[in-house]
Amino acid sequence: MADSIDRRDFFKGAALGAAGLVVTTEKTADAAAIPAPSPVTLPTSADAHDLAYAQAQSAATAPVRAVTTPGRPASDFMVDVIKKIGFEYAAVNPGSTFQGLHESLINYGKNTAPELLTCLHEEAAVAMAHGYAKAAGKPMLVAVHGTVGLLHSSMALFQAWADRVPVVLIVGHHRNPSGVINRPHSAQDMGLLVRSFVKFDDEATNLERFADAAMRAYKIAMTPPMGPVVLTVSAELQESMVTNEPRIPELVLPAPPQGEAAAVREAARLLVDAESPLIQIAKLGRTPKAWDLLIELAGTLQAPVDTMGYSSWQKFPSWHPLYGTGGRGYTPDVTLGLEVTDMSAQARAARANNRKTISISAEHLFQGSNIHDYGRYADVDLAIAADAEATLPSLIEEVRRQITPARKSAIEARGQRVAAAHKQAQMDGIREARHGWDASPVSVPRLIAELGDQIAKDDWAIVSGHQFTGDWQRRLLNHDKPYRYNGDCGGFGIGYDTPASVGGALAHKKNGRLSVAIVGDGDLNFSPGVLWTAAHHRIPLLFVVHNNRAYHAEVMIIQRMCGVRGRGNENAHIGNVIADPDPNYAQLAKAYGMYSEGPIEHPKDLAGAYQRALAKVRAGEPALIDVVSQPR
Amino acid sequence: MKLLAISAFALLAVSVSAQAPAPLAAATGNAQRGKAVFETTLRCFACHGYDGQTGSPRLVPMARAEDIFLAYVRKPATPGMPSFAAVPEQQLRDVYAYIRSIPQAAPAPDSVPLIKGILDRRAKAN
Numbered sequence: 129m130a131d132s133i134d135r136r137d138f139f140k141g142a143a144l145g146a147a148g149l150v151v152t153t154e155k156t157a158d159a160a161a162i163p164a165p166s167p168v169t170l171p172t173s174a175d176a177h178d179l180a181y182a183q184a185q186s187a188a189t190a191p192v193r194a195v196t197t198p199g200r201p202a203s204d205f206m207v208d209v210i211k212k213i214g215f216e217y218a219a220v221n222p223g224s225t226f227q228g229l230h231e232s233l234i235n236y237g238k239n240t241a242p243e244l245l246t247c248l249h250e251e252a253a254v255a256m257a258h259g260y261a262k263a264a265g266k267p268m269l270v271a272v273h274g275t276v277g278l279l280h281s282s283m284a285l286f287q288a289w290a291d292r293v294p295v296v297l298i299v300g301h302h303r304n305p306s307g308v309i310n311r312p313h314s315a316q317d318m319g320l321l322v323r324s325f326v327k328f329d330d331e332a333t334n335l336e337r338f339a340d341a342a343m344r345a346y347k348i349a350m351t352p353p354m355g356p357v358v359l360t361v362s363a364e365l366q367e368s369m370v371t372n373e374p375r376i377p378e379l380v381l382p383a384p385p386q387g388e389a390a391a392v393r394e395a396a397r398l399l400v401d402a403e404s405p406l407i408q409i410a411k412l413g414r415t416p417k418a419w420d421l422l423i424e425l426a427g428t429l430q431a432p433v434d435t436m437g438y439s440s441w442q443k444f445p446s447w448h449p450l451y452g453t454g455g456r457g458y459t460p461d462v463t464l465g466l467e468v469t470d471m472s473a474q475a476r477a478a479r480a481n482n483r484k485t486i487s488i489s490a491e492h493l494f495q496g497s498n499i500h501d502y503g504r505y506a507d508v509d510l511a512i513a514a515d516a517e518a519t520l521p522s523l524i525e526e527v528r529r530q531i532t533p534a535r536k537s538a539i540e541a542r543g544q545r546v547a548a549a550h551k552q553a554q555m556d557g558i559r560e561a562r563h564g565w566d567a568s569p570v571s572v573p574r575l576i577a578e579l580g581d582q583i584a585k586d587d588w589a590i591v592s593g594h595q596f597t598g599d600w601q602r603r604l605l606n607h608d609k610p611y612r613y614n615g616d617c618g619g620f621g622i623g624y625d626t627p628a629s630v631g632g633a634l635a636h637k638k639n640g641r642l643s644v645a646i647v648g649d650g651d652l653n654f655s656p657g658v659l660w661t662a663a664h665h666r667i668p669l670l671f672v673v674h675n676n677r678a679y680h681a682e683v684m685i686i687q688r689m690c691g692v693r694g695r696g697n698e699n700a701h702i703g704n705v706i707a708d709p710d711p712n713y714a715q716l717a718k719a720y721g722m723y724s725e726g727p728i729e730h731p732k733d734l735a736g737a738y739q740r741a742l743a744k745v746r747a748g749e750p751a752l753i754d755v756v757s758q759p760r
Numbered sequence: 761m762k763l764l765a766i767s768a769f770a771l772l773a774v775s776v777s778a779q780a781p782a783p784l785a786a787a788t789g790n791a792q793r794g795k796a797v798f799e800t801t802l803r804c805f806a807c808h809g810y811d812g813q814t815g816s817p818r819l820v821p822m823a824r825a826e827d828i829f830l831a832y833v834r835k836p837a838t839p840g841m842p843s844f845a846a847v848p849e850q851q852l853r854d855v856y857a858y859i860r861s862i863p864q865a866a867p868a869p870d871s872v873p874l875i876k877g878i879l880d881r882r883a884k885a886n
Contacts, residue, residue, distance in 0.1 A: 447882055447885040447886065448886065449886045547886070551882075551886070554882060555879060555882060555883070558869070558875065558878050558879050558882060559869040559875065559879070561869075561872075561875050561878075562866045562867050562868070562869050562872055562875055563813045563814060563818060563866045564809055564811060564813035564814035564866070565866065565867055565872055565875075566867075567809065567810065567811050567813060567814060569810065571809070571813075571814045572814070577874045577875065577878065578874065580878070581874055581877070604878055606881065606882070606885060608885075680806070683803075683806045684806055684807055687803055687806055687807070687842055688840060688841075688842050690842060691841070691842015691843050691844070692842065692843070694843065694845065694846050696801075696802075696846065696847070697801065697802050697803040697842065698800075698801055698803075700803055700806075701803070758809050758810060758814040758815075759805060759806050759807075759809065759810075759814075759815065760807070760809070760814070760815055760816070
């Protein structure tokens with residue numbers, strides 16, 4: 129079928145077609161030396177792609193001639209805009225609808241700032257950008273091809289949306305498509321395809337609008353609450369010539385909003401007067417400053433800090449005396465939520481128990497969404513519509529101002545109690561790792577403890593999420609720097625960890641940090657091609673596959689359903705397990721050009737495998753260790 | 761969509777090992793048959809680990825007497841645990857025998873150098 133043509137072949141064919149198109153209208157210095165191909169007449173440039181496909185199918189062998197197009201391509205101007213914004217990288221999966229921009233990025237832009245990252249799936253490209261943004265503190269550019277590329281991107285855009293992470297995506301298409309291939313790649317309203325889960329989308333119809341829209345898109349993406357944005361750019365505009373070059377605006381990011389002074393004073397009063405305050409955090413930590421500020425606030429109040437599980441960026445040290453929920457019997461009378469996306473559960477509990485809740489979040493400024501990620505109405509006592517990180521300095525100052533000597537001694541006494549309870553709980557939590565220590569398949573805590581031992585002297589960063597390894601990472605490894613952990617996917621969808629880890633590792637590369645990722649076998653199978661991207665671009669990263677040979681959460685869910693209905697568990701594996709045959713992920717990695725070992729079933733084999741793989745990573749390569757693991 | 765359920769299942773856990781230890785009578789079932797049932801028919805390993813130690817809740821050390829165990833798995837008190845009311849009694853007794861055959865004691869934390877090292881570092885952290 130013509131429409132099932134391989135995309136890369138199509139792209140090559142499109143280049144041939146484009147060359148053939150130009151031949152009919154341009155004269156070149158060497159034209160006389162090269163036999164002219166049969167003249168073709170194309171009513172629009174969009175038809176070039178269909179023609180190219182036809183030529184490729186008929187094994188056309190006409191030589192491609194160098195043709196210089198006079199004037200300045202509009203996509204060169206677009207590259208100037210992109211460079212002015214300051215993107216370091218652009219993740220791409222190629223396609224003809226942005227061939228103009230692609231060519232400008234690699235030739236006019238010299239493939240630097242941004243450097244193109246070749247991705248084998250658009251979901252992987254956006255997920256890489258997602259992981260990169262959290263580690264680097266700024267967005268990566270992503271360029272995708274028409275409707276097909278944007279739809280492939282959509283899942284990862286949803287995750288970035290739910291995680292409040294900035295991604296800037298450019299999608300190409302044709303304003304006036306013709307031909308059987310171009311038409312389905314183009315749309316009347318491209319942004320509509322993903323509008324439920326992006327902060328902003330626009331289509332630039334001329335270069336002045338492109339410059340404006342690009343600056344605006346970046347600014348909106350970076351303004352809390354952050355999120356992905358989409359900019360549609362037609363192939364016609366990219367491939368046109370600049371006639372009247374517009375000025376490129378300056379990029380000025382707005383200072384994030386701080387909490388109103390009277391509200392901050394009231395929040396401080398509630399917290400200082402509280403007998404057992406609790407601080408909860410989720411999407412706090414868009415810059416490393418938040419880490420230090422939160423430690424300062426918690427220390428001033430001697431209040432425990434609850435990092436709230438998988439939806440949180442968890443920007444608080446895991447072995448800190450105030451890390452936890454206060455210990456057994458600690459019942460918060462005031463709960464402070466900092467960028468907690470959904471305060472409704474805390475607020476409802478507080479209402480039911482005559483306690484107080486405070487929410488400081490940029491979420492109050494922006495809660496429109498088709499996705500239920502913002503939860504129920506937050507029935508809190510005090511809501512401050514502001515960026516929590518930007519508000520922390522004034523809140524800390526106000527808390528300090530309001531603490532009396534009498535409160536200070538009570539606060540210090542509370543801190544001692546909380547620290548003692550947390551320390552006991554954390555030590556007990558570490559001791560739990562002994563259960564199943566020598567088990568085969570390998571237990572999750574053994575997998576992590578052995579890894580932690582091997583990277584203890586490195587400046588390490590975990591660039592994967594941890595929703596399928598529980599809290600073992602935070603129990604067994606001291607997360608004592610803000611970059612030790614890069615957060616989870618946001619939308620609780622599989623397929624984020626593997627590509628996002630590559631993006632996170634890329635961000636850490638220039639700082640010389642050792643990146644490691646613990647990814648599930650289920651996750652790896654969604655975008656395995658990103659292993660090649662990591663190998664191709666020499667992104668140092670150790671993948672550890674937590675290979676329980678199943679979508680294990682679903683195994684448990686189905687078994688429970690079988691039990692509820694009294695039909696036995698014999699069939700519960702159907703549709704859930706990834707076995708028979710057992711995929712060999714070490715071989716998969718080798719196929720993509722990556723050092724690998726496995727499958728490793730016995731824990732005694734872990735240390736050596738880690739050592740050999742980490743030697744590769746420290747030398748600048750990615751590596752993968754496939755560990756057959758206990759179900760959970 | 762592969763939704764996360766681990767934390768939910770943790771909440772559904774039944775703490776068998778938290779009960780007060782008491783001398784238990786020997787199991788009456790066949791541990792070898794019970795292992796097969798544990799792993800393939802009832803698929804207990806999915807939540808509790810292949811050796812009953814790595815999941816939640818852990819099944820070892822087993823604190824329930826055999827008949828109490830049977831009564832529990834036929835009518836579990838927590839919603840996350842499937843009911844095995846329809847399973848033949850002998851299969852349940854075999855599973856109980858298999859669980860009792862698993863070494864009941866985990867190594868002491870201080871006897872595992874890696875764990876001891878982590879504990880030492882945590883102790884020094886603050």
